[in-house]
Amino acid sequence: MKKYGLSADERIKKKKDFDLIFSSGKFIFSSSKKLKALYVAEENKDEPGVKIAAVAGKKQGNAVWRNRTRRLIKESYRLNKEIFSSTCSEKKILLKIIFSPFSINQKKNKELSLEDIWSDIIEIMTKIKSRL
């Protein structure tokens, strides 16, 4: 597995997984309220690891803005995913997380850059890690 990669195995692809997380997941917000996250942790001894997805609601912006926001979230996760790499394999846990923007939208934050997202992603990831 690549150190800074984000292949298809590390993303949530199935509709059942999304239904599970949206129905029984736990919320976590960043301190600036820019982002929110839903996560589910389940025991899985065969394939421990982390799976993520990025979701942007339809009312928050048009297609270009939503795509860019999701790419920025995935990019900042990709460069920081070493936070989870050791703990999940030790505890035999499969962690599933959905990130999505919360208070930001296209009208307020038209030009979004990586620096706006970076610190919030790290904060959410460390919070989830401490709760496991």
Add this chain to the structure above:
RNA sequence: AGUUCAGGCUGGGCAAUUGCCUCGAAGAAAUUCGGGGAGGAAAGUCCGAACUUCAUAGAACAGGGUGCCGGAUAACGUCCGGAGGCUCGAUAUUUCGGGUCAUGGAUAGUGCCACAGAAAAUAAACUUCCUCGAGGGAACUCGUGGUAAAGGUGAAACGGCAGGGUAAGAGCCUACCGCAGAAAUGGUAACAUUUCUGGUCCCGAUUUAGUCGGGAUCCCGGUUUUACCGGGACACGGCAAACCCCACCCGAAGCAAGGUCAAAUAAGGGAACUUUUCCGUAUUAUGCGGUAUAAAGUUGUUCGCUUUAAUCUGUGCCGCAAUUUUGUGGCAGAGAUGAGUUCCCGGGUAGACUGCUGGAUCCCGAUGGCAACAUCGGGACAAGAUAAAUAAUUGCCAUCCCGAUUUUAUCGGGAAACAGAAUUCGGCUUAUAAGCCUGAACUAUUU
């Protein structure tokens, strides 16, 4: 020269690092190497097609759409060319240029036209006007007829204006304009231009004159050509984006179409196996009672409790009854129905694959055409994802703006739109920073 508006074109480039999707090659695999990776609107989903399935013997109705004429096209509500209307500007009185138009039919029928006005659609009633008669001194009143000119309102008033004419008047007559019809010429056509729409006589109704109806002859046009028919006009206000009529077009649904494979599950079909053991009792009945075993249900679990272990038909042997047919009981073994279990078929859900990108394709040139476009020749292959890839960061160079130095360059800072493929094409509509091109309007300066 600037500003605004309308239309059109372009829609920053190169490199490095880290990633994603897809295709190809290598490898047992992890993975490695190489090729490719958003738009002019990908958008809105407003039209038209291709493609697929369903239904089909054909047609019509209903419903929907389109609407000046000709052409282009696979098709269109699109495009090109032309005609006409409206409008703006210039010129200066007739043309030129720009913009724009859902531009068939109001004599097929129905309906609507507020307020005001005499009247809003069969032209008639009312007021006024005029002749004649009666009354009266007169103003005037009443009756009889004539006429549709006047009524000033309205968005719109039943051709306009001028002259003649008359008792008053009227296309009643005349000139010009408008409208309508016919013919000729030009044009494929829409349409445009030009010309014509007249004269004489007789009879009847009514009358002051006119007018109306009928007829004859000359004239014009057509046909079936010694003949027949038609014509010689002022009638018909607007609205069809009101119903409607006419002409033309449309079968329905959509890639979540459709096809292939196929966990699960219901119905159905086929095959195999199972459908019990012991004891007692009775005989009209394979019955009844007990016991063990198995399965199912109940319960957190065990025990316990409840239910089920079926039904029918031949065959052979034995016992009993009777008259030989026969009846009845037991045992053995077989078949059928039902039930249960397992397997297979079938079915098609989740899921996977396919449809899936090479096509009415794009670029260049020649020929035909005013053009849209067509034909021919040469060349090119250019995203294919599915909770959905096409990205992030940095540097350099271009473009524009601001500031400083300074004199045409340098330094520093900043800006760069609208927007993301989802089966594929042809259009339309809408959004769009900056730069460039074309056109129109306005403003200023100079000559």
Add this chain to the structure above:
RNA sequence: GUGGGCAUAGCUCAGUUGGUUAGAGUAUCAGGUUGUGGCCCUGAGGGUCGUGGGUUCAAAUCCCACUGCCCACC
């Protein structure tokens, strides 16, 4: 991909066979009533009828295009 609906005063809604002041409730403001406030009574203001075109003598109403919101189906 397909189909349907809504937009009118600050708010909730009438009004759409086209017709001459676009109306009601509530809210706001002013006056009255009361010792004061509320309730109550009287009056006033407040509308580019979502935007832009067109048809018509006349458009909130009819037609076309656009914007925003909502709903349904496979």
